[in-house]
Amino acid sequence: GAVVSQHPSWVICKSGTSVKIECRSLDFQATTMFWYRQFPKQSLMLMATSNEGSKATYEQGVEKDKFLINHASLTLSTLTVTSAHPEDSSFYICSARVGVHYGYTFGSGTRLTVV
Amino acid sequence: TQLLEQSPQFLSIQEGENLTVYCNSSSVFSSLQWYRQEPGEGPVLLVTVVTGGEVKKLKRLTFQFGDARKDSSLHITAAQPGDTGLYLCAPQYSGAGSYQLTFGKGTKLSVIP
Numbered sequence: 001g002a003v004v005s006q007h008p009s010w011v012i013c014k015s016g017t018s019v020k021i022e023c024r025s026l027d028f029q030a031t032t033m034f035w036y037r038q039f040p041k042q043s044l045m046l047m048a049t050s051n052e053g054s055k056a057t058y059e060q061g062v063e064k065d066k067f068l069i070n071h072a073s074l075t076l077s078t079l080t081v082t083s084a085h086p087e088d089s090s091f092y093i094c095s096a097r098v099g100v101h102y103g104y105t106f107g108s109g110t111r112l113t114v115v
Numbered sequence: 116t117q118l119l120e121q122s123p124q125f126l127s128i129q130e131g132e133n134l135t136v137y138c139n140s141s142s143v144f145s146s147l148q149w150y151r152q153e154p155g156e157g158p159v160l161l162v163t164v165v166t167g168g169e170v171k172k173l174k175r176l177t178f179q180f181g182d183a184r185k186d187s188s189l190h191i192t193a194a195q196p197g198d199t200g201l202y203l204c205a206p207q208y209s210g211a212g213s214y215q216l217t218f219g220k221g222t223k224l225s226v227i228p
Contacts, residue, residue, distance in 0.1 A: 004157075006157070034215065034216060041223065042220070042221075043201075043203060043218045043219060043220045043221040044158070044203070044218045045218075046215060046216070046217050046218075049215060091155075093157050093158075095157070095216065097216075103148070103160050103163060104148070104160065104205075104216050105160070106157030106158050106159070107157050108156055108157050109155065109156060109157050111155065
């Protein structure tokens with residue numbers, strides 16, 4: 001089946017630094033990928049839609065200058081959390097739509113801790 | 116604005132009991148998906164329902180799509196500890212751009228042995 005590989009699985013960084021998270025579609029091409037953030041005991045909140053070869057579309061309230069998204073190829077989307085702060089600590093998950101039955105496959109997530 | 120409600124938010128039951136999780140909206144879904152997520156992992160697709168009134172079964176899980184396509188339910192029979200997880204409904208609405216997938220608040224299920 002379609003697999004989305006996400007890494008790193010977890011990362012700890014200092015306040016003020018930037019962290020890049022990668023999401024790759026391994027056996028299919030993903031023109032569109034989605035980035036979510038999930039706080040403890042909460043559901044997934046859509047942050048942005050990543051479009052190959054064009055600018056990402058951000059959800060209301062998500063700072064585009066803070067969460068930089070790049071989708072330079074059909075198999076790779078990256079999310080860079082710039083100037084990270086402790087409140088950015090969260091579980092970040094990417095996904096891609098697969099096939100005609102509207103199924104979505106998800107990466108395994110990245111646990112970001114900013115200290 | 117589409118309002119989506121998923122209930123209950125938390126559910127703790129004994130092994131062998133039955134349970135039902137509900138997902139309701141103020142708008143008509145073009146389709147709806149149910150996912151299960153375990154801690155520290157991404158959600159895994161359980162089922163997609165598309166037709167009003169549709170019922171799908173996946174072993175002990177029964178998924179129903181309301182006739183009006185504004186609601187869906189997930190029923191688990193004889194719950195097992197392995198069913199523990201966060202269950203998420205994710206509807207799609209007609210006209211949504213880029214096939215965005217948004218989620219309900221989720222139901223955190225704990226099945227106690």
